[in-house]
Amino acid sequence: MSLMEPAVRFQRPAVAGTPFPLREDDAEPHFLGQFIPLHYHHNMLMDANRMENFRSAIDAAVFDGARVLELGGGTGVLSCFAAKRASKVWCVEFNPDMVEEAQRLLAFNENGHKVEVVHADAFEYLPPEPVDVVICEMIHVAMLREKQVEVINAFKRRYRERFGDRLPLFLPTAAVMAVQPLQQDYDFFGFHAPIMQFQRVGAEHAGSAELAAPAVYSILDFDDTVEREIAWQGEFTMTADGTVNALRFVTKNILAILAAQGSTVDWLNDYLVLPLEAPVRVRAGDRLQVSFDYVTGGSLQSLARSMQATVLPMRSRLVA
Ligand SMILES: C[S@@+](CC[C@H](N)C(=O)[O-])C[C@H]1O[C@@H](n2cnc3c(N)ncnc32)[C@H](O)[C@@H]1O
Incomplete structure (x- = not known):
């Protein structure tokens, strides 16, 4: 995502019996960096450097009829880019506000009907069938805060157990x-x-x-x-x-x-x-x-x- 407002993206979890706010380091590790308020998604949509490069990469990676999974779908924008050529896109998002927002926004877009927004945790979700491409943008500079590395590692483990050794293409790839x-x-x-x-x-x-x-x-x-x-x-x-x-x-x-x-x-x-x-x-x-x-x-x-x-x-x- 765009990184200009790192501090506010983090919402401290409520901890019973803790009178003062926690330091960021004390946050439950699974939670840190994962909650991105709705209004920051506008910044991400406005970030031409991010948007243009993701759109080009998705155009190159997603072939006609491909099955695509997006982990951490937000507004659904990258899923929507993928839906131009994909036959089916599963867009996984765990923030309920964003699930609703993605459904609302996708309905405005030509290929939005090919995207199924799934309210689930990317650490746990597996698609109902094998997919060709996995898109995941949970990226913060230096791979800090957001869970790109952990989510992809966990996904590969679970995917292999369910569908065998042939893995989908990952976007980003490196x-x-x-x-x-x-x-x-x-x-x-x-x-x-x-x-x-x-x-x-x-x-x-x-x-x-x-x-x-x-x-x-x-x-x-x-x-x-x-x-x-x-x-x-x-x-x-x-x-x-x-x-x-x-x-x-x-x-x-x-x-x-x-x-x-x-x-x-x-x-x-x-x-x-x-x-x-x-x-x-x-x-x-x-x-x-x-x-x-x-x-x-x-x-x-x-x-x-x-x-x-x-x-x-x-x-x-x-x-x-
Ligand atoms: C940096 S944003 C990217 C959103 C969208 N893919 C885009 O490119 O505009 C990351 C998204 O991942 C979601 N997310 C973070 N952790 C998640 C998890 N464990 N499971 C599902 N979604 C998650 C956040 O709520 C947020 O919407």
């Missing part, structure tokens, strides 16, 4: 995740606030100085079992002097592979920029060691807290 050291301006009208933020892809980021090229830290292949634990340690060669006080996280989703054209349809999430607790001064040519770890579906804070950056001393540089 994700490439990268990290980049930044010097980030945290001055807000005289108020110093090193705070997590999102940056629109393709927009100017005047307050961000890139101090090294991004490095890929993980590649997820949804055809395979995807590990939830991500632990990375890597080195950057700094390209400019400055203070590394933030890390930018970049997630590129490979929505579809266009074999005939030798290309892919991709969707880049908004960038996530997290402040480092201990900023480090660097000079061009320095080697910077960066490490972090998190579990997919976990909170943004869990990643932020694990982040560390250290300039490697000369001796290590010579040895390396």
